[in-house]
Amino acid sequence: xxxxxxxxxxxxxxxxxxxxxxxxxxxxxxxxxxxxxxxxxxxxxxxxxxxxxxxxxxxxxxxxxxxxxxxxxxxxxxxxxxxxxxxxxxxxxxxxxxxxxxxxxxxxxxxxxxxxxxxxxxxxxxxxxxxxxxxxxxxxxxxxxxxxxxxxxxxxxxxxxxxxxxxxxxxxxxxxxxxxxxxxxxxxxxxxxxxxxxxxxxxxxxxxxxxxxxxxxxxxxxxxxxxxxxxxxxxxxxxxxxxxxxxxxxxxxxxxxxxxxxxxxxxxxxxxxxxxxxxxxxxxxxxxxxxxxxxxxxxxxxxxxxxxxxxxxxxxxxxxxxxxxxxxxxxxxxxxxxxxxxxxxxxxxxxxxxxxxxxxxxxxxxxxxxxxxxxxxxxxxxxxxxxxxxxxxxxxxxxxxxxxxxxxxxxxxxxxxxxxxxxxxxxxxxxxxxxxxxxxxxxxxxxxxxxxxxxxxxxxxxxxxxxxxxxxxxxxxx
Amino acid sequence: xxxxxxxxxxxxxxxxxxxxxxxxxxxxxxxxxxxxxxxxxxxxxxxxxxxxxxxxxxxxxxxxxxxxxxxxxxxxxxxxxxxxxxxxxxxxxxxxxxxxxxxxxxxxxxxxxxxxxxxxxxxxxxxxxxxxxxxxxxxxxxxxxxxxxxxxxxxxxxxxxxxxxxxxxxxxxxxxxxxxxxxxxxxxxxxxxxxxxxxxxxxxxxxxxxxxxxxxxxxxxxxxxxxxxxxxxxxxxxxxxxxxxxxxxxxxxxxxxxxxxxxxxxxxxxxxxxxxxxxxxxxxxxxxxxxxxxxxxxxxxxxxxxxxxxxxxxxxxxxxxxxxxxxxxxxxxxxxxxxxxxxxxxxxxxxxxxxxxxxxxxxxxxxxxxxxxxxxxx
Numbered sequence: 122x123x124x125x126x127x128x129x130x131x132x133x134x135x136x137x138x139x140x141x142x143x144x145x146x147x148x149x150x151x152x153x154x155x156x157x158x159x160x161x162x163x164x165x166x167x168x169x170x171x172x173x174x175x176x177x178x179x180x181x182x183x184x185x186x187x188x189x190x191x192x193x194x195x196x197x198x199x200x201x202x203x204x205x206x207x208x209x210x211x212x213x214x215x216x217x218x219x220x221x222x223x224x225x226x227x228x229x230x231x232x233x234x235x236x237x238x239x240x241x242x243x244x245x246x247x248x249x250x251x252x253x254x255x256x257x258x259x260x261x262x263x264x265x266x267x268x269x270x271x272x273x274x275x276x277x278x279x280x281x282x283x284x285x286x287x288x289x290x291x292x293x294x295x296x297x298x299x300x301x302x303x304x305x306x307x308x309x310x311x312x313x314x315x316x317x318x319x320x321x322x323x324x325x326x327x328x329x330x331x332x333x334x335x336x337x338x339x340x341x342x343x344x345x346x347x348x349x350x351x352x353x354x355x356x357x358x359x360x361x362x363x364x365x366x367x368x369x370x371x372x373x374x375x376x377x378x379x380x381x382x383x384x385x386x387x388x389x390x391x392x393x394x395x396x397x398x399x400x401x402x403x404x405x406x407x408x409x410x411x412x413x414x415x416x417x418x419x420x421x422x423x424x425x426x427x428x429x430x431x432x433x434x435x436x437x438x439x440x441x442x443x444x445x446x447x448x449x450x451x452x453x454x455x456x457x458x459x460x461x462x463x464x465x466x467x468x469x470x471x472x473x474x475x476x477x478x479x480x481x482x483x484x485x486x487x488x489x490x491x492x493x494x495x496x497x498x499x500x501x502x503x504x505x506x507x508x509x510x511x512x513x514x515x516x517x518x519x520x521x522x523x524x525x526x527x528x529x530x531x532x533x534x535x536x537x538x539x540x541x542x543x544x545x546x547x548x549x550x551x552x553x554x555x556x557x558x559x560x561x562x563x564x565x566x567x568x569x570x571x572x573x574x575x576x577x578x579x580x581x582x583x584x585x586x587x588x589x590x591x592x593x594x595x596x597x598x599x
Numbered sequence: 600x601x602x603x604x605x606x607x608x609x610x611x612x613x614x615x616x617x618x619x620x621x622x623x624x625x626x627x628x629x630x631x632x633x634x635x636x637x638x639x640x641x642x643x644x645x646x647x648x649x650x651x652x653x654x655x656x657x658x659x660x661x662x663x664x665x666x667x668x669x670x671x672x673x674x675x676x677x678x679x680x681x682x683x684x685x686x687x688x689x690x691x692x693x694x695x696x697x698x699x700x701x702x703x704x705x706x707x708x709x710x711x712x713x714x715x716x717x718x719x720x721x722x723x724x725x726x727x728x729x730x731x732x733x734x735x736x737x738x739x740x741x742x743x744x745x746x747x748x749x750x751x752x753x754x755x756x757x758x759x760x761x762x763x764x765x766x767x768x769x770x771x772x773x774x775x776x777x778x779x780x781x782x783x784x785x786x787x788x789x790x791x792x793x794x795x796x797x798x799x800x801x802x803x804x805x806x807x808x809x810x811x812x813x814x815x816x817x818x819x820x821x822x823x824x825x826x827x828x829x830x831x832x833x834x835x836x837x838x839x840x841x842x843x844x845x846x847x848x849x850x851x852x853x854x855x856x857x858x859x860x861x862x863x864x865x866x867x868x869x870x871x872x873x874x875x876x877x878x879x880x881x882x883x884x885x886x887x888x889x890x891x892x893x894x895x896x897x898x899x900x901x902x903x904x905x906x907x908x909x910x911x912x913x914x915x916x917x918x919x920x921x922x923x924x925x926x927x928x929x930x931x932x933x934x935x936x937x938x939x940x941x942x943x944x945x946x947x948x949x950x951x952x953x954x955x956x957x958x959x960x961x962x963x964x965x966x967x968x969x970x971x972x973x974x975x976x977x
Binding site: 217219221223234400526527530533534539540541543573574578579583584585586 | 635637642680746747748749752755756759767825827828852854871873874876877879880883884886887893894895896897898899900901902
């Protein structure tokens with residue numbers, strides 16, 4: 122690969138631009154470049170790996186047992202990508218992708234616009250917000266953020282630490298922390314007990330999943346080393362200016378424990394921000410309780426030329442992500458005329474059978490770890506939109522007294538979703554809170570209309586864009 | 600079948616304002632909107648409440664509307680986020696200042712005094728953050744800005760409280776004259792019927808006019824806007840420029856809205872707008888040149904609404920040329936927000952009494968009639 126460090130190093134046209142250097146993006150870029158396509162992989166982070174393999178080439182944690190064997194699988198994907206002919210632009214932000222496949226890319230305070238014949242978004246997943254009372258207090262963070270600290274700097278949060286929430290990643294992060302010699306004062310499992318009943322019918326599928334043995338091993342390991350309280354039905358962070366206590370209810374009994382850090386996690390959802398801003402149609406996934414892009418069998422969105430792979434296409438995990446990356450790359454290659462449709466189909470066969478293996482039992486996991494309603498909807502005094510500090514109570518009041526039908530209409534009244542994150546973090550919470558207040562569903566209530574820039578861009582960067590032809594003519598005429 | 604005195608097609612500010620005024624005059628009104636109230640131009644515009652720089656024909660309407668804006672809470676029971684810190688046009692050169700002086704004297708001749716030329720000292724009092732090269736400008740002190748979607752929603756809710764019926768999320772699939780009444784067939788199977796019809800369908804209004812035999816040169820356009828993160832307060836009035844296109848305003852919450860009538864591409868059939876970043880880059884350069892304080896501001900959102908622009912840049916207001924009982928209010932060509940209150944009132948008067956005291960003849964749809972047939976019809 123050729124590493125770019127300045128927007129001036131970018132070509133004006135690429136056959137394929139891949140956005141995001143996690144497993145899906147690296148696998149897609151590697152395959153397409155190996156077949157001869159001119160490929161650019163753009164990524165926001167200083168090193169490749171995405172979230173799951175974050176800093177796999179640079180982490181200070183050299184003891185392989187610490188982050189687990191699955192983490193080090195990223196090394197091979199990274200090595201293959203390093204040996205490819207692709208252009209790789211780290212530390213760069215794609216702030217817009219138009220339906221005409223024009224991309225705005227910023228780095229180091231400069232921006233450039235370029236064109237692609239095909240685009241693969243591999244922008245991964247975001248942690249589902251967990252809006253509990255007090256979740257904006259310093260000392261409360263997402264478990265994913267704690268994992269970033271561990272992977273990139275080898276740093277673990279200190280003092281009395283409580284981990285709370287549900288989902289397979291909760292157990293992975295717990296295991297990584299414990300392996301690094303850290304301890305938890307408590308792990309509060311919020312998985313609703315009723316979920317076991319609804320998930321059971323999909324258990325047979327899960328019994329053949331490659332994730333089953335790994336998952337059980339992880340959970341057993343964590344159980345040996347930490348105090349786990351299951352069936353947690355209520356949770357709040359308390360303290361004056363900083364987290365001091367965690368209050369929870371389990372089995373009908375309310376308990377207060379001291380804590381310096383509370384790590385929250387209740388699963389991940391597809392990061393649909395760029396897809397939505399590029400006019401790709403979305404659909405509601407009732408099992409994963411999240412929006413995901415509408416895709417065909419090759420990961421193509423409803424916008425011609427734009428495909429999505431990896432967890433951004435619907436949550437399926439890291440290993441499936443790499444395979445889905447290859448599937449989208451094959452279709453891009455066919456679209457570019459580099460391979461034939463027959464070659465595409467032939468080469469996709471072994472990848473698809475591998476994918477099927479990872480998909481087995483996914484529904485079981487989705488149903489088992491569906492977070493409870495009370496942890497998805499913002500309570501009366503709980504902040505839903507963190508940028509503008511709007512509470513669940515304010516949202517419910519506006520919805521019922523002002524005829525508000527959805528999140529886009531709410532903005533003018535509460536500025537909810539109008540802060541720097543533009544609703545990219547609170548979108549699900551706000552849709553679910555409105556849906557609850559209206560006795561409706563998030564699907565009917567809809568989602569924020571997201572727009573470019575997908576990440577903020579400075580006025581100076583925008584001003585550095587090349588002049589339009591009309592403007593050049595105007596200036597020339599004086 | 601829903602029967603009423605008036606059907607209003609289009610739930611933007613003009614449709615809602617007309618519905619409000621009609622209901623106030625005792626008419627039974629049903630308003631139908633294909634998306635939701637304020638979804639397009641009315642909810643997505645810059646919110647400028649501006650008399651400054653309008654074409655002469657619009658000034659009497661604009662002045663009357665300004666009166667209504669200053670009492671907006673009495674009209675719709677909501678402040679609509681309206682703030683009046685004036686609108687200022689910057690002059691960057693002696694030539695610009697001369698343009699301003701000529702304009703002020705033309706208005707004076709026509710009997711209007713709301714646009715004042717200001718020197719550099721006065722300008723810097725009003726706009727301390729303006730770039731050093733700015734030499735003066737023009738101000739209209741009663742002008743200001745409001746929150747667009749909040750405003751439309753307030754007009755809608757007041758219309759509803761006065762008895763208007765609002766149908767959202769349902770398109771009109773067919774509309775025709777059946778004897779005495781207009782009959783509108785809705786996409787959900789409902790039928791509406793009324794002897795009067797108001798066409799306030801914005802970028803889609805040309806289709807209704809054409810349906811009744813009076814096609815108009817209407818183009819659906821997508822003026823683009825950008826907004827920044829919150830910044831420390833540095834600006835009160837809304838600012839434009841004399842020889843460049845700019846609309847620039849800081850809200851009380853610190854965010855800065857940047858526009859200038861640069862157009863993206865509108866797709867009225869799919870409700871989508873496609874932005875043109877090269878033009879936004881030009882817009883950003885204007886801001887950088889005129890407000891150095893803005894160079895590190897972070898843009899967090901760019902967007903565009905779908906608006907109707909007439910070939911001659913002024914709206915269509917008044918009775919149909921071809922169909923008795925049909926009234927138009929559309930084509931506000933990127934500057935209709937401020938006119939919302941008064942045009943609703945004009946439509947209210949026209950529909951219920953057949954006349955208005957305000958001079959609306961320049962906005963008649965007859966100006967687009969094929970030549971030689973101008974004297975026929977209404």
